[in-house]
Amino acid sequence: MTSVPSLAATVNQRVADALSAALPEAGAADPLLRRSDRADFQANGMLALAKKLKGNPRELASQVVGQLAAGDVIKEIEVSGPGFLNITVSDEAIVRTLAARAADDRLGVPYADNPGTTVIDYAQPNVAKEMHVGHLRSAVIGAAMVEILEFTGEKVVRRHHIGDWGTQFGMLIQYLIEHPHELDHKSDDASAETSGEEAMSNLNRLYKASRALFDSDEEFKDRARRRVVDLQAGDEETLALWQRFVDESKVYFYSVFNKLDMEIRDADVVGESGYNAMLEETCRLLEESGVAVRSDGALCVFFDDVKGPDGNPTPLIVKKSNGGYGYAATDLSAIRDRVQNLGATTLLYVVDARQSLHFKMVFETARRAGWLGDDVEPVQLAFGTVLGKDGKPFKTREGETVRLVDLLDEAVDRATAVVREKGENIGLTEQEITENGFQVGIGAVKYADLSTSASRDYKFDLDQMVSLNGDTSVYIQYAYARVRSIFRRAGDAAPKAHPELELAPAERALGLHLDQFGEVVAEAAAGYEPHKLAAYLYQLASLYTTFYDQCPVLKAEGGNEQVENRLFLCELTARTLHRGMALLGIRTPERL
Numbered sequence: 001m002t003s004v005p006s007l008a009a010t011v012n013q014r015v016a017d018a019l020s021a022a023l024p025e026a027g028a029a030d031p032l033l034r035r036s037d038r039a040d041f042q043a044n045g046m047l048a049l050a051k052k053l054k055g056n057p058r059e060l061a062s063q064v065v066g067q068l069a070a071g072d073v074i075k076e077i078e079v080s081g082p083g084f085l086n087i088t089v090s091d092e093a094i095v096r097t098l099a100a101r102a103a104d105d106r107l108g109v110p111y112a113d114n115p116g117t118t119v120i121d122y123a124q125p126n127v128a129k130e131m132h133v134g135h136l137r138s139a140v141i142g143a144a145m146v147e148i149l150e151f152t153g154e155k156v157v158r159r160h161h162i163g164d165w166g167t168q169f170g171m172l173i174q175y176l177i178e179h180p181h182e183l184d185h186k187s188d189d190a191s192a193e194t195s196g197e198e199a200m201s202n203l204n205r206l207y208k209a210s211r212a213l214f215d216s217d218e219e220f221k222d223r224a225r226r227r228v229v230d231l232q233a234g235d236e237e238t239l240a241l242w243q244r245f246v247d248e249s250k251v252y253f254y255s256v257f258n259k260l261d262m263e264i265r266d267a268d269v270v271g272e273s274g275y276n277a278m279l280e281e282t283c284r285l286l287e288e289s290g291v292a293v294r295s296d297g298a299l300c301v302f303f304d305d306v307k308g309p310d311g312n313p314t315p316l317i318v319k320k321s322n323g324g325y326g327y328a329a330t331d332l333s334a335i336r337d338r339v340q341n342l343g344a345t346t347l348l349y350v351v352d353a354r355q356s357l358h359f360k361m362v363f364e365t366a367r368r369a370g371w372l373g374d375d376v377e378p379v380q381l382a383f384g385t386v387l388g389k390d391g392k393p394f395k396t397r398e399g400e401t402v403r404l405v406d407l408l409d410e411a412v413d414r415a416t417a418v419v420r421e422k423g424e425n426i427g428l429t430e431q432e433i434t435e436n437g438f439q440v441g442i443g444a445v446k447y448a449d450l451s452t453s454a455s456r457d458y459k460f461d462l463d464q465m466v467s468l469n470g471d472t473s474v475y476i477q478y479a480y481a482r483v484r485s486i487f488r489r490a491g492d493a494a495p496k497a498h499p500e501l502e503l504a505p506a507e508r509a510l511g512l513h514l515d516q517f518g519e520v521v522a523e524a525a526a527g528y529e530p531h532k533l534a535a536y537l538y539q540l541a542s543l544y545t546t547f548y549d550q551c552p553v554l555k556a557e558g559g560n561e562q563v564e565n566r567l568f569l570c571e572l573t574a575r576t577l578h579r580g581m582a583l584l585g586i587r588t589p590e591r592l
């Protein structure tokens, strides 16, 4: 495990040193180095600095150049435009740096300087309800963040805050008591998929039937309400039935997560009910400290800047006037648990942007109550709405929410058709077609979600998602499979770095991009922005495609060494693609 500084970091440091030697009064100024089309890198920092010190930027830039002897890393440096520095690094430096990356399991990616503990709240569907595309987003983005953060050395604790409590359980349980076989499974097929589907269809039917009765039959309504009281009082029979709903729902959730190729561990499922024992104390502490006050019988927290449309303040209600605790009391209790018992330094919530006001108020309340000190940062990774092709919220033609399972099945079907078409040429077996179709289809759904910035709404368009051209996961998966196919044909030739060789432009571009993996991962982790990693991987696949078109690998004109060096670039590309996609939760089939 050796972390390898990127060439960008090395060059930036050298220019910074030259800058402070040329201009000691500048202190530690950042040269602001970027990748550039004109040279390998461009540094713009001289402009702002000259402005600040009232000097001439071009002159300052020349002084910096004077301090920088060309050497093993920097091959060429020149002043351009109003005072930029254009910097070209040597081919040798590129290959040496990449060789150091290749020698490391982690591709030379460093751990974060001060890792902490992030408790991440994601993949939180609701008991007895169908999962929808919003739950998909939370699960996909959350799972990617878990991988990315762990890769940077952060300790990550997962929490699936499922909706498993509330007054609707009175109605459901009462109905089940009166219709005892409604949750029984009739199929003998015990596969996860069938049991999951059957569990959901039972729950769905029961939900609808009990709701209809609740709305039409006053006596049932009374019995259902009394059942809520029993549930809250901890009556054993009632609790046991409630548990059945939770267990059935979990059978369904797990079947969907399984379909999503995602591991959800039972121990990490701590739903709303998991905080029941803390609710009373949470409210008492808020009231005693004066953070919450009684208003119309409810316990409320007020904010100067949160007002309703009528201009009156909208409070966060922690306890209703009827004595019931709501969503907020649970979230506040969860914060206490996560900070005090789990040692969180970051609380990350992957939740729909439409809940932003709720979290803003919850975070502020927790700060006032002293449960969130300066050493803990709460963050909502808020995601936008999934839209249909028509740009409207994603619904079926009948206006119902689209069942997640149907959507995933369709993605897999489409992907399988794409895989089959190409796969027949390369002799894929039926089993490989099925497996790859699954990996491509699920990958497509995840990638579409991860490749736009989370806060934006995005269109769910299966045609686009499984397209071989454009910014899709299957494009990246093909690039990976292409590399693997070269290795199957390579015979005795093996990858080996040859820093003495001159590189073609496509090799340099590929190499410099490979070198930036660690920086991109760090950025994606620090800003909770998996889309930056997705964009990096797409670009890597494109650069590889150009390299592949322009630079023959096994038939390289430059002889054995060049074959080895190109294989070396191929191998590092494959490893970087594989690792990067794994961080996004997407598989890379060997043959496509």
Ligand code: ARG
Pocket: 121, 124, 125, 126, 161, 162, 163, 331, 349, 351
């Ligand atoms: N179950 C909620 C929903 O379906 C999401 C829960 C978000 N997490 C939380 N701690 N409130 O909208």
